[in-house]
Every structure is written in C-alpha cells, then in structure tokens.
Amino acid sequence: MMSVFLYVVTLIISFISIGYVFFEKFRFDLEAPIENWVNTANYFNGIFTPPLLAVTSIFILLTWRTSKKELNSTKDLLNRQILELEFKNEFDIFSGRIKNLSYEINKAPEHQFKKFIYMNLLTHKGPSYYSPLFRVSIPEIEKKVSNKEKEELILNYINDSVFDLGNSISMYIKLGGPKLELKAILSNLDNIDTIFKVIVGYIFIESKKGSLWFKTFRKQLILISKKKLKNQQKHMFEELIFNIDSDLVLDIVEFLALTELTEEQKELFKELILE
Structure with a gap:
C-alpha cells in the first residue's frame, strides 16, 4: 500500500514538473489560435494518459483484492456459523441421549428386577448362609427356623x-466384573450391602436393557472422540458427567478401555477426566 502511495505522489510531482516546464517554455496565451490549443491538448494527453491508466489499473487491482479478502472473510464467517449450528443440533441430540441414559440408571428398579436380585442372591448361597448377614437389617430372621420363612423375609x-x-454398576466393575464370574466375586464378600450392589450391577450389565445402555453409552463416547475441536470434545464430555455421576463415567471408561477403546481414545478420555 505504501508503494502505491509513493507511486501516486511521484506521478503528481511529475505532472506538475511537466506542466511547469511546458508553460515556462511556451507561455500561457488565451489569445492563441485553436490549433495551438489542440496541439497542447494532444501533448498533455500523450504525456498523462499512460501513467493515469497505470494508476487506474492499480486501483482496480486494489479494489479487487479488498473485495476478495472481504468475500473470503464473509465465507469463513458463514462456514463457522454453519459449523456452530451443526454442532448445536448435534449437541442437542447428544444431550437428549445422555439424559435418557441418566434416567435409566436413576429410576427405581422394577419389581421383576428385584426378583432377579433375590434369585441371584439365593442361587449363590442358601438363606441360612445369609441369615447372619441380615442380622442388623432383618433382626427377626434369626428367629425363623425354616428356609422358606427366611426367604420370605x-x-x-x-x-x-x-x-x-x-x-451398583461401579461396585461390580471395580470388584472384577464382568471379567470374573459372579460367584467368584461374591465368595469373597461378607457385607450384605456390597453383595446387593454387586448383584444389582451384574443383573443390569447382563440384561438386554443393560447391554443396550452400555452400547449407547459407548456410542456417545466414540462421538466425543470423533470431534476435531478440543472445545467441542470438552463441552460434550462435561454434559456427560453433569448428567451421569463422574465416578461411574470413569469406571465405565476404564471398563470399556479393556476391550472396546483405542489407545488414542483412552488418552483423550484420560485428559478430559483430569481436566
């Protein structure tokens, strides 16, 4: 831009110099014949036209460059707005799925689910084995003689x-499930609350509903990992741990990391968890 300014200043000085020299030599005479005026006009036309055309060309080039720059800026802004709108729509869908996942593990278990807890508890050991463990929770169980009465309590x-x-899912995962069989885990436990948690976690993970829950959860993790922008990954992960307990998310990520996540994905989620 500075070079153009110098070029224009040089032209102006040149025009003034040429005009000064011309009129200094031939003088300015309003009474001169028309032919002299025509010759003078032709002279200045021949002198000034080429540099003026050059200046005009330069200004056209500068205008084109400015327009191109503004067009590119507008295009970049439009692209960013489109990407932001796409991410917002995608994030709304993502958030809805996360809220559904949260709802599934926070709602009260159905009666059938509790029946499975009971069946798994008694399959591992009989009611006589569990009676001492229920001493605090069910004091009257020690007064019962028959297994049927104990089972009912x-x-x-x-x-x-x-x-x-x-x-319960966290407890089951931390104690080795599903790498270990349920019986192997329960055989080392003597606290009834922990036993319940392990059984509840086991039943959910092994059920069709639990399998679908984990599959959906894994898909959301993969969706986060595919985002190229770090702030989008962070925003989505924050939405995840806002709706689902962060300790549970960490346990599930560590669980999935054993078989279903790549090394790159493991590193990503490790960074997001530590932030």
Missing part, C-alpha cells in the same frame, strides 16, 4: 429396598 426386604443402580 429376604424377599420382602429386597422389595422394600431402594437400590442405587449407578453405584
């Missing part, structure tokens, strides 16, 4: 209990 206790499904 245990079933009623399970039906009246409130289970934290998310915490």
Whole structure:
C-alpha cells in the first residue's frame, strides 16, 4: 500500500514538473489560435494518459483484492456459523441421549428386577448362609427356623429396598466384573450391602436393557472422540458427567478401555477426566 502511495505522489510531482516546464517554455496565451490549443491538448494527453491508466489499473487491482479478502472473510464467517449450528443440533441430540441414559440408571428398579436380585442372591448361597448377614437389617430372621420363612423375609426386604443402580454398576466393575464370574466375586464378600450392589450391577450389565445402555453409552463416547475441536470434545464430555455421576463415567471408561477403546481414545478420555 505504501508503494502505491509513493507511486501516486511521484506521478503528481511529475505532472506538475511537466506542466511547469511546458508553460515556462511556451507561455500561457488565451489569445492563441485553436490549433495551438489542440496541439497542447494532444501533448498533455500523450504525456498523462499512460501513467493515469497505470494508476487506474492499480486501483482496480486494489479494489479487487479488498473485495476478495472481504468475500473470503464473509465465507469463513458463514462456514463457522454453519459449523456452530451443526454442532448445536448435534449437541442437542447428544444431550437428549445422555439424559435418557441418566434416567435409566436413576429410576427405581422394577419389581421383576428385584426378583432377579433375590434369585441371584439365593442361587449363590442358601438363606441360612445369609441369615447372619441380615442380622442388623432383618433382626427377626434369626428367629425363623425354616428356609422358606427366611426367604420370605429376604424377599420382602429386597422389595422394600431402594437400590442405587449407578453405584451398583461401579461396585461390580471395580470388584472384577464382568471379567470374573459372579460367584467368584461374591465368595469373597461378607457385607450384605456390597453383595446387593454387586448383584444389582451384574443383573443390569447382563440384561438386554443393560447391554443396550452400555452400547449407547459407548456410542456417545466414540462421538466425543470423533470431534476435531478440543472445545467441542470438552463441552460434550462435561454434559456427560453433569448428567451421569463422574465416578461411574470413569469406571465405565476404564471398563470399556479393556476391550472396546483405542489407545488414542483412552488418552483423550484420560485428559478430559483430569481436566
């Protein structure tokens, strides 16, 4: 831009110099014949036209460059707005799925689910084995002699209990499931609350609903990992741990990392968890 300014200043000085020299030599005479005026006009036309055309060309070039730059800026802005709108729409869908996942593990277990808890509990050991463990929770169980009476008390206790499904899934994963069989895990436990949590986590993970839940959860993790912008990955992951307990998310990520996540994805989620 500075070079153009110098070029224009040089032209102006040149025009003034040429005009000064011309009129200094031939003088300015208003009474001169028309032929002199025509010759003078032709002279200045021949002198000034080429540089003026050059200046005009330069200004046209500068105008074109400015227009091109503004067009590119407008195009970039439009592209960013499109990408932001696309991400917003995608994030709304993502958020809806995460809220559904959260709802599934936070709602009260169905009666059938509690029946599975009871069946798995008694399949591992009989009611006589669990009676001492229920001493605090069900004091009257020690007064019962028959297994049937003890089973009824245990079933009623399970039906009246409130289970934290998310915490149960975490407990099951931390104690080795599903790498270890349920019996192998339960054989080392003597706390009835922990036993319940492990069984609840096991039943959910092994059920069709639980399998679908984990499949959907994994898809959302993969969706996060495919985002190229770091701020989008962070925004989506924050939405995930806002709706689902962060400890549970960490346990599930570590669980999926064993078989279903790539090394790159493991590193990504490790960074997001630590932030």
